[in-house]
Structures are given as structure tokens and as C-alpha cells.
Amino acid sequence: MKILKMAKHDLDFFASVLPAFGEVYAPVQRGKGFVFDKPSAWSEVRMDYTRTILPPKKLLLPPRETTFSFDPDQGFTDNLAEASKPVVLFGVHPYDIYGLNILDRVYAEAKFPDPYYIARRRATVVIGIDFVPDDKHCAGSMNADFVDHGFDIFLSDIGDDYLVLVGTSRGDDIVVKSGCLMQPATEADFAEYKKRSRIRRDSYKTKLELGDLPEILEMEYNSKVWDDFGARCLSCSSCSMVCPTCYCFDVTDETELGNRAGRRIRSWDSCLLRTHALVAGGENFREERSSRVKFRFYHKQRGFVAEYGRPSCVGCGRCVEVCPAEINIITVIETIRGERDGISSSAPASA
Ligand code: SF4
Ligand code: SF4
Structure with missing residues (x-):
């Protein structure tokens, strides 16, 4: 990996070469929140954003997309x-790049790779940037506050300059296109990077212990806490809609009346919704809200660990921000560990 540096005051010029590589999306403020959107001017871009409302997943796996259309006369046409x-x-934060790396495992490296996700991932230049954690981030605990792959360029604040990690040959092309903006980084730059990285690690207000969490979840499988969380959950699905690593989708065919032409639609789905596990004949494998809340956390913190060796949570804090019932990665882990008052653990669930 090539390591360079770029003066912060050259960022505008650096940004001016980016449209040559694709349509640019960056963090901008909309109302009280931040979103990845096309900036109308570079001055609109917020380098200091906390987290976006939806993760960058929305651009690689759109909330609703037509995968192909079909017509009895013309056959089918894909949307590739x-x-x-x-x-x-x-301006993607490291935990969101980590989220994309997790989606890669599910959509690009799985037994049945998804051509639409792969096409978008290949066509997307990712330029990362570091961030200052707030009280909702727990990316440090999830080992997702640093990434060594999944980006083309990564910018780290080292004072008057950015340390620039060049992760791919495409990133190198951007460096070349930006002319002589980039300089070799010095020993003093590396020292500044290490100092700031330590300060950032120490500044996390939320620290979660994950070491034996899969085992603790095993012990607490029948705990009453799941009933308590189920009683509070509104089944709104906001937590999974904003999550960078939730990847369930639904597929429907929309046909036009009369001529049997139509399109296949893929749209985000959520395991928190009552219909998610409803199958033909009316059987619902997760009818109870408590079982749906439990499933989400067991999948993220136990099932994914068993299959991929790490949890599928990256500690972005979005579910902490959106859940109206305070059911989130922090409250659930602290409760299940018996570290949070108000909800008992280890008591068996009522029938
Ligand atoms: S579970 Fe919550 S904190 Fe973890 S990645 Fe999903 S939204 Fe972010
Ligand atoms: S856990 Fe919270 S955000 Fe998720 S469905 Fe339940 S109430 Fe909604």
C-alpha cells in the first residue's frame, strides 16, 4: 500500500478531479441529519459528519431496484x-467501509454471487476518511474503526495535511490525475498519525466486551430479557433499515395487466417485520416480536461469528440513534451481560 500526504487546502482541487471517475456522492447535511448525496457545490460537503442516516449500502444495494424486466415478445432485459x-x-467512515467488506462476503464471495451488487461494487470508487467517535459509536469495540482494504483511497487527518493511503491501482490513477498534489509522507507524519489514532481509540465513550459474547448469548437463550425487549419493540424495522450490514431483501414480480410484461423488483426486507418469516399456508416461524428481536442479535453476534469469525455489527451507532424503544447493540449487550439495570437477565422466559 502506498502512503502519501496531501495538504488540506488542496482538497478542493483533489475533489475537482473526482468527476472524471464517476458521479460523486459525499456526506452533506439535509435537515438535522447527514446523507450521502450529490453535492451541489464542494462547500456543501461535511468532513466533520458524525454518521449518515442511511449507510453507503444504499448506493450498492438500493432500497428498491428493478433487477430485470420481461416481455413475452422480447424476452428479458437485465439491469446490469x-x-x-x-x-x-x-468521505466514507472506516466502519462503513468495513460494512461494505461484510456485504462483499455475503453478496460477492458467496456460493451464488450477486451480479448486481458486484457490478455496483466494481463501478464504485471508495474514498474513506477518519472520524471522531461520539457516544453512540462502538466501532472500536467491534474492531471496525480501522480498515486495511475495501477502499481506493483513505484520508486520515494529521493536522494541516491528510495522510493518504492508496489501496488500489484505481486509487493510484486518481493520485496521478490529481497531478503533484500528493507528496511522500515523512517520519513526522507517521508519528502524528499514530498519536491521533491512539487519541481516537481512547476517546470512545462506549466500550463493549465481545470476547465471550457468543457463549453468553448461548447461556441467555431462554432469558426473560428477550420477552422484555419484545414487549418494548414496535416492529418498526428502523434498526435494520439503517444498518450497514443488514442484507435481507424481498423479491416481487410486478406484471402489467393484459400483456404479461413486467419487472422483477428487489427491495430491502427486515427480520423485525412480522411478515419476514411468514410462509405459504400461514405458518410464521417468528410470530412473536421477542423472537424477532432475539434473532437479529443472535444472527449478528453469534451466527455471523460462527460463520465468518467476527460479528456483523460494525458499531456505527445508527440503531442507537433511531430505535424509539432503546433496543440497540449497546443496551442489548450490556443487559445480556447483566451490566445494565432495569431488565433482569438469566431468568427463564415466560411460556
Ligand atoms: S447493529 Fe447497530 S451499531 Fe451495529 S452495524 Fe447495525 S446499525 Fe450499526
Ligand atoms: S428494535 Fe427498535 S428500531 Fe428495531 S424494530 Fe424494534 S422498536 Fe423498531
């Missing part, structure tokens, strides 16, 4: 050309 349009995703 649309999915292959080049995009530059600027």
Missing part, C-alpha cells in the same frame, strides 16, 4: 448496465 455506472463515494 444501469448497475455498472461509475460512482465515486467520497
Whole structure:
């Protein structure tokens, strides 16, 4: 990996070369929140954002997309050309890049790779940037506050400059296109990077112990805490809709009346919704809200660990921000560990 540096006052010029690599999306403020959107001017871009409302997943796995259309006379036409349009995703925090790396495992490296996700991932330049954690981030505990792959360029604040990690040959092309903006980094730059990285690690207000969590979840499988969380959950699905690593989707065919032409639609789904596990004949494998809340956390913190060796939570804090019932990765882990008052653990669930 090549390590360079760039003066902060050259960022505007650096940004001016990005449209040559695709349509640029960056963090901008909309109302009280931040979103990845096309900035109308570079001055609109917020380098200091906390987290976006939706993760960058929305651009690689859109909330609703037509995968192909079909017609009795013309056969079917896939949407891969649309999915292959080049995009530059600027200003992605490391935990969200980690989220994309997790989606890669599910959608690109699985037994049945998904061509639409792969087309978008290949067509997307990812430019990462570091961040200052707030009280909702727990990316440090999830080992997701640093990434060594999954990006083309990564910018780290070292004072008047950014330390620039170049992760791919495409990132190298951007460096070349930006002319002589980048300089070799010095020993003093590395020392500043290490100092700031230590300060950031120490500044997390939320620290979660994950070491034996899969075993503790095993012990607490029948705990009453799941009933308590189930009683509070509104089944709104906000927690999974904003999560960078939730990846369930639903597929429906929309046909036009009369001529049997139509399109296949893929849209985000959530295991928190009552219909998620409803199958033909009316059987619902997770009818109770408590079982749906429990499933989400067991999948993230136990099932994914068993399959991929790490939890599928990256500690972005979005579920902490959106859940109206305070059911989130922090409250659940602290409760299940018996570290939070108000909800008992280890008591068996009522029938
Ligand atoms: S579970 Fe919550 S904190 Fe973890 S990645 Fe999903 S939204 Fe972020
Ligand atoms: S856990 Fe919270 S955000 Fe998720 S479905 Fe229940 S109430 Fe909604």
C-alpha cells in the first residue's frame, strides 16, 4: 500500500478531479441529519459528519431496484448496465467501509454471487476518511474503526495535511490525475498519525466486551430479557433499515395487466417485520416480536461469528440513534451481560 500526504487546502482541487471517475456522492447535511448525496457545490460537503442516516449500502444495494424486466415478445432485459455506472463515494467512515467488506462476503464471495451488487461494487470508487467517535459509536469495540482494504483511497487527518493511503491501482490513477498534489509522507507524519489514532481509540465513550459474547448469548437463550425487549419493540424495522450490514431483501414480480410484461423488483426486507418469516399456508416461524428481536442479535453476534469469525455489527451507532424503544447493540449487550439495570437477565422466559 502506498502512503502519501496531501495538504488540506488542496482538497478542493483533489475533489475537482473526482468527476472524471464517476458521479460523486459525499456526506452533506439535509435537515438535522447527514446523507450521502450529490453535492451541489464542494462547500456543501461535511468532513466533520458524525454518521449518515442511511449507510453507503444504499448506493450498492438500493432500497428498491428493478433487477430485470420481461416481455413475452422480447424476452428479458437485465439491469446490469444501469448497475455498472461509475460512482465515486467520497468521505466514507472506516466502519462503513468495513460494512461494505461484510456485504462483499455475503453478496460477492458467496456460493451464488450477486451480479448486481458486484457490478455496483466494481463501478464504485471508495474514498474513506477518519472520524471522531461520539457516544453512540462502538466501532472500536467491534474492531471496525480501522480498515486495511475495501477502499481506493483513505484520508486520515494529521493536522494541516491528510495522510493518504492508496489501496488500489484505481486509487493510484486518481493520485496521478490529481497531478503533484500528493507528496511522500515523512517520519513526522507517521508519528502524528499514530498519536491521533491512539487519541481516537481512547476517546470512545462506549466500550463493549465481545470476547465471550457468543457463549453468553448461548447461556441467555431462554432469558426473560428477550420477552422484555419484545414487549418494548414496535416492529418498526428502523434498526435494520439503517444498518450497514443488514442484507435481507424481498423479491416481487410486478406484471402489467393484459400483456404479461413486467419487472422483477428487489427491495430491502427486515427480520423485525412480522411478515419476514411468514410462509405459504400461514405458518410464521417468528410470530412473536421477542423472537424477532432475539434473532437479529443472535444472527449478528453469534451466527455471523460462527460463520465468518467476527460479528456483523460494525458499531456505527445508527440503531442507537433511531430505535424509539432503546433496543440497540449497546443496551442489548450490556443487559445480556447483566451490566445494565432495569431488565433482569438469566431468568427463564415466560411460556
Ligand atoms: S447493529 Fe447497530 S451499531 Fe451495529 S452495524 Fe447495525 S446499525 Fe450499526
Ligand atoms: S428494535 Fe427498535 S428500531 Fe428495531 S424494530 Fe424494534 S422498536 Fe423498531
